[in-house]
Amino acid sequence: MIILEGGLEQVNGFTYSALECGIRYTGRLDYCLIASELLCNAAGAFTTNMVSAAPVKLCRARVGGPVRGILINATNANACTGDQGFRTAEILTSDIARRLGVSPEAVLMASTGIIGRQLPLDKMMQAHPDLVAGLSRDGGRLIPRAIMTTDTIPKETCVSFQAAGREYRIAGTAKGSGMIAPNMATLLCFIVTDAPLRREDLAALFGKTIGTTLNAITIDGDMSTNDTALILSPRSDTPLAKKEDLAAFEEALRVVLTRLSEMLIDDGEGTTKRVRITVKNAKSDHDASRIARAVSQSLLVKTAFFGNDPNWGRIAAAAGYSGAEINERTLSVLFDDMPLLVNGAPVEFDREALVGIMKKNIFEVVVDIGLGTCGHSILTTDISFDYVRINAEYST
Amino acid sequence: MIILEGGLEQVNGFTYSALECGIRYTGRLDYCLIASELLCNAAGAFTTNMVSAAPVKLCRARVGGPVRGILINATNANACTGDQGFRTAEILTSDIARRLGVSPEAVLMASTGIIGRQLPLDKMMQAHPDLVAGLSRDGGRLIPRAIMTTDTIPKETCVSFQAAGREYRIAGTAKGSGMIAPNMATLLCFIVTDAPLRREDLAALFGKTIGTTLNAITIDGDMSTNDTALILSPRSDTPLAKKEDLAAFEEALRVVLTRLSEMLIDDGEGTTKRVRITVKNAKSDHDASRIARAVSQSLLVKTAFFGNDPNWGRIAAAAGYSGAEINERTLSVLFDDMPLLVNGAPVEFDREALVGIMKKNIFEVVVDIGLGTCGHSILTTDISFDYVRINAEYST
Numbered sequence: 046m047i048i049l050e051g052g053l054e055q056v057n058g059f060t061y062s063a064l065e066c067g068i069r070y071t072g073r074l075d076y077c078l079i080a081s082e083l084l085c086n087a088a089g090a091f092t093t094n095m096v097s098a099a100p101v102k103l104c105r106a107r108v109g110g111p112v113r114g115i116l117i118n119a120t121n122a123n124a125c126t127g128d129q130g131f132r133t134a135e136i137l138t139s140d141i142a143r144r145l146g147v148s149p150e151a152v153l154m155a156s157t158g159i160i161g162r163q164l165p166l167d168k169m170m171q172a173h174p175d176l177v178a179g180l181s182r183d184g185g186r187l188i189p190r191a192i193m194t195t196d197t198i199p200k201e202t203c204v205s206f207q208a209a210g211r212e213y214r215i216a217g218t219a220k221g222s223g224m225i226a227p228n229m230a231t232l233l234c235f236i237v238t239d240a241p242l243r244r245e246d247l248a249a250l251f252g253k254t255i256g257t258t259l260n261a262i263t264i265d266g267d268m269s270t271n272d273t274a275l276i277l278s279p280r281s282d283t284p285l286a287k288k289e290d291l292a293a294f295e296e297a298l299r300v301v302l303t304r305l306s307e308m309l310i311d312d313g314e315g316t317t318k319r320v321r322i323t324v325k326n327a328k329s330d331h332d333a334s335r336i337a338r339a340v341s342q343s344l345l346v347k348t349a350f351f352g353n354d355p356n357w358g359r360i361a362a363a364a365g366y367s368g369a370e371i372n373e374r375t376l377s378v379l380f381d382d383m384p385l386l387v388n389g390a391p392v393e394f395d396r397e398a399l400v401g402i403m404k405k406n407i408f409e410v411v412v413d414i415g416l417g418t419c420g421h422s423i424l425t426t427d428i429s430f431d432y433v434r435i436n437a438e439y440s441t
Numbered sequence: 442m443i444i445l446e447g448g449l450e451q452v453n454g455f456t457y458s459a460l461e462c463g464i465r466y467t468g469r470l471d472y473c474l475i476a477s478e479l480l481c482n483a484a485g486a487f488t489t490n491m492v493s494a495a496p497v498k499l500c501r502a503r504v505g506g507p508v509r510g511i512l513i514n515a516t517n518a519n520a521c522t523g524d525q526g527f528r529t530a531e532i533l534t535s536d537i538a539r540r541l542g543v544s545p546e547a548v549l550m551a552s553t554g555i556i557g558r559q560l561p562l563d564k565m566m567q568a569h570p571d572l573v574a575g576l577s578r579d580g581g582r583l584i585p586r587a588i589m590t591t592d593t594i595p596k597e598t599c600v601s602f603q604a605a606g607r608e609y610r611i612a613g614t615a616k617g618s619g620m621i622a623p624n625m626a627t628l629l630c631f632i633v634t635d636a637p638l639r640r641e642d643l644a645a646l647f648g649k650t651i652g653t654t655l656n657a658i659t660i661d662g663d664m665s666t667n668d669t670a671l672i673l674s675p676r677s678d679t680p681l682a683k684k685e686d687l688a689a690f691e692e693a694l695r696v697v698l699t700r701l702s703e704m705l706i707d708d709g710e711g712t713t714k715r716v717r718i719t720v721k722n723a724k725s726d727h728d729a730s731r732i733a734r735a736v737s738q739s740l741l742v743k744t745a746f747f748g749n750d751p752n753w754g755r756i757a758a759a760a761g762y763s764g765a766e767i768n769e770r771t772l773s774v775l776f777d778d779m780p781l782l783v784n785g786a787p788v789e790f791d792r793e794a795l796v797g798i799m800k801k802n803i804f805e806v807v808v809d810i811g812l813g814t815c816g817h818s819i820l821t822t823d824i825s826f827d828y829v830r831i832n833a834e835y836s837t
Contacts (some may be wrong), residue, residue: 095760390525
C-alpha cells in the first residue's frame with residue numbers, strides 16, 4: 046500500500062465540479078457535484094441525531110440503490126426546515142439526475158452550514174447547467190475546498206493498493222468539526238474508489254472501519270444533524286470477493302479514514318493538542334466506549350489538556366460518571382507510559398516529565414479499568430480560548 | 442415564610458468553628474466544624490460518581506444514624522486516595538467525636554479540593570483542640586467562607602416559617618462549581634434547622650426538593666467525586682408530623698435550596714448568564730430530564746449564550762441527540778415567549794428583540810416536544826473565555 050499525493054482526482058472513473066453559487070456568501074465555492082462514470086454501489090454512515098437534516102433523510106432512503114452522483118452544498122445545513130426542506134433536496138437532486146441522464150434516485154445529497162434556513166432553490170437550480178457542464182476529473186481538486194465551512198485546511202488523501210493482481214485506489218475528502226457560528230458543525234466525508242465491491246461487502250467494511258476512525262474522534266461532543274460519510278464503488282460483474290482482496294481493501298480504507306480523522310482533529314476549532322484516550326480492560330465493549338467518550342468529552346479534562354495541567358483526578362472522575370462499571374480499587378491512569386493512579390491510589394511521579402509529555406501536543410492517556418478485557422480508543426482535543434471565541438460569534 | 446438576613450447563625454441549637462489549618466495553602470480558612478447541641482436526624486444526597494471521595498463513603502455509612510456534627514475541609518478532596526484516605530477520614534472524625542463526647546459514628550465529613558492527594562493528617566489533628574474550643578453560634582458566619590474553593594462570593598441564606606403554632610428556621614450554606622485548577626469542582630451544601638422531623642420525613646422531603654434545585658443546575662456537566670448535601674434536624678419526641686406542618690417545612694426548604702442554587706449558578710466560573718432550560722410535553726419524565734440535560738450541557742449552546750447568538754438550531758440538535766424520543770414535526774423552541782421553531786419548521790422572528798432577550802442575562806429557553814405531558818427544568822450558564830482560563834491553569 047502506498048500513500049499518493051493528491052486526492053479524489055487520483056481515482057479512475059469519477060468526475061467533479063464546484064462553483065460559487067452564492068448560497069449564503071459570495072466569493073466562495075459552496076456548491077459541488079461528484080459524478081461517477083459507472084453505476085456505483087454506495088454505503089453511508091449518518092448522524093444518529095433524532096433531528097436530522099433533509100439530505101440525510103434523502104441519503105438514507107437512496108443509499109441502498111445504484112448511485113451515480115453526490116450533490117453537496119456548504120453554508121446551509123437544510124436542517125429543521127420541515128417538509129419544504131425535504132422537497133427542495135428532492136427537486137435539486139432530480140434536476141441533476143435529469144441532466145446526468147440517470148434515474149432521480151441515483152443522486153445523493155449532503156449539506157452543511159447553518160440550521161433552520163431554507164436553501165435558495167432558484168439560485169441553486171440556475172447553477173445546475175454550469176455545475177454539470179463543468180464536470181472533469183481534475184475538478185476533484187476543488188471538492189475539499191468547496192465543502193469547507195470553518196475548516197482552515199482542505200482535507201484529502203489517496204492510497205494505492207494491490208488486489209486480484211492489479212492496482213486499485215481509494216481517495217477521500219472530509220470537512221470537519223468547525224462549529225464556528227454562523228455554521229453548525231457537520232462532519233462530511235466522501236470516499237471514492239475504483240475497486241469494485243459487492244454492496245454488502247462495501248457496507249460491512251465501511252461500517253467497521255468508520256467505528257475506529259470517524260466515529261472515534263470528538264472535538265466538543267455535540268452531535269450534528271448533518272453528519273454524513275459516503276463511499277462509492279463501481280458495480281462490476283467481477284467484484285473483489287476473495288478474503289485477501291477484501292482485507293487489502295479494508296487496510297487501505299482504514300488508512301484513508303485514519304488520515305482524514307487525524308486531519309479533522311488537528312484542524313478542530315481552536316485546538317492545540319491531539320490526545321488519544323485509550324481505555325483498557327473494561328468489562329464490556331460498551332463500557333469501554335462509554336468511558337472513552339466521557340473522558341474525551343469532559344470539559345474539565347479538555348481545559349486541563351489546554352493548560353498542560355496533569356490533573357489526572359478529572360480523568361478518574363469522568364470515568365466514574367460514565368455510567369460504566371468501575372471499581373476504584375482496580376482503576377489506573379497513565380499518561381503515555383507514566384503511571385499516575387495505580388489501583389485507585391495515587392503514585393509519586395516526575396511532574397516535570399509529565400508536563401513534558403503534555404507539551405508534546407500529541408500524547409496518549411491510558412485508563413486501565415482492571416475489570417475485564419475490552420478496550421476502546423478515541424482521539425480528542427483540548428478546548429482553548431479560540432474555541433469559545435469562534436463559537437460565541439453572532440449567527441447574524 | 443420570611444427570608445432573614447444572615448445564615449447558619451440564625452438557627453437555634455447549632456455551633457460552629459473555622460480556622461486556618463494550612464491544609465494546602467496558608468492564610469485562608471480551610472477547616473471547619475458544625476456541631477449540634479442535640480442528637481440530630483440527618484439526610485444526605487451524594488455524588489452518583491462510581492469514583493467517590495473517602496468522606497462521601499463515610500457519610501453514606503453514617504447518615505442514617507444519630508448525628509452530632511459535620512467536619513469539613515477545603516483545598517483537598519480526599520478522593521482517589523485509596524484505603525489510606527478512608528482511614529484518615531475515620532481518624533479525624535473519631536478524634537472530633539471524642540472531643541465532643543459523642544459516639545464516633547455521630548460525626549460526618551465532607552471534603553473539597555484537589556483529587557489524588559492524601560490529607561495532612563498530623564497537621565489536621567493538631568488543629569482539633571482549637572477547632573472544638575472555638576465552637577460558637579456566631580461562628581456560623583465563618584462557614585460559608587471556610588468551605589469555598591474557587592467561589593468568589595460566600596453563599597448563605599436563612600428562612601423563617603410557621604408550623605405547629607410556632608416559628609422555626611432553616612438555614613444553609615453551599616460552595617459551588619468553581620472548577621478552577623488546582624481544585625476539582627465539588628458542590629457542598631449544608632443545611633441546619635431547628636424544626637424536628639422524623640428521619641424518614643426529613644429524607645423524603647430533602648430528596649424531593651433537591652431534585653428540582655441542587656440536582657437541576659449545571660455549569661459544565663462534569664460530575665464530581667465529592668458532591669455532598671447534608672441536612673440536620675434535631676431529634677424530638679414530638680416531631681412535626683402533620684401534613685400542613687410538613688408542607689410548610691418543605692416550602693421553606695425549597696426556598697433555601699432554590700436561593701442557594703441560584704447563587705451557585707450566578708457564581709459559576711466565568712459565567713455571565715443564568716438560563717433556565719424548560720422542557721415541556723415530553724413523553725416521559727425521563728425523556729424530559731434527558732433533553733433538559735443535553736441542551737443545558739451542550740458546549741455549542743452554551744458558547745452561543747455567551748455570544749448572545751440566537752443559534753436555536755444548536756438547541757434542536759442537542760434535543761435530537763439526547764437519547765429521548767423526539768419527533769421533528771412536533772418540536773418547537775422558544776426564547777422566553779418568542780417562538781423560533783414551531784413544529785419542526787423555522788418561523789420568522791424579530792432578530793433584534795431576540796438578541797435583546799439574550800442580553801438580559803437571565804432568560805428562559807423552552808423546548809416543547811409535543812409528544813406527551815412531562816416536563817423538566819434545569820438552570821444552566823454560558824461558557825466564557827474565563828471558564829477556559831480558570832480551568833486551564835496549572836494544578837502545580
